Amino acid sequence: MSIEVGSKVQGKVTGITHFGAFVELPGGSTGLVHISEVADNYVKDINEHLKVGEEVLVKVLNVEKDGKIGLSIRKAKDQPQSPSRARQGRANDFRPKESFEQKMNRFLKESEDRLSSLKRHTESKRGGRGSRKG
Numbered sequence: 001m002s003i004e005v006g007s008k009v010q011g012k013v014t015g016i017t018h019f020g021a022f023v024e025l026p027g028g029s030t031g032l033v034h035i036s037e038v039a040d041n042y043v044k045d046i047n048e049h050l051k052v053g054e055e056v057l058v059k060v061l062n063v064e065k066d067g068k069i070g071l072s073i074r075k076a077k078d079q080p081q082s083p084s085r086a087r088q089g090r091a092n093d094f095r096p097k098e099s100f101e102q103k104m105n106r107f108l109k110e111s112e113d114r115l116s117s118l119k120r121h122t123e124s125k126r127g128g129r130g131s132r133k134g
Helices: 083-087 100-126
Strands: 008-017 020-024 030-034 055-063 069-072
Touching: 030 055
Parallel strands: 030 069
Antiparallel strands: 008 020, 008 055, 020 030, 055 069
């Protein structure tokens, strides 16, 4: 079976690296899914998305003259996921839609909490502000 650019094929993950995953395609050829082509959102650790031996649907992006095959999992999906649907799999990351003011207020509160915690931590290591009076 020849691999054609634009075709969608089923493959099996054979290896995972920090920059992507190798997928064995029908016919025995192997292609690379770059880490940026794994999901619609930012992928920090590819191991959270793929496992060796997993079957995946991939779209062929390019086939180089030297035999290298570029693949995409996110472009193989028929319709892009909406952001709310993408978050459903990550329960701890789900937040209802917020207005800009609500986001800003939350950000300011979290920033103030982190700053005060940082100040308490560093002052306790130095002995506080007024501990060295001459």
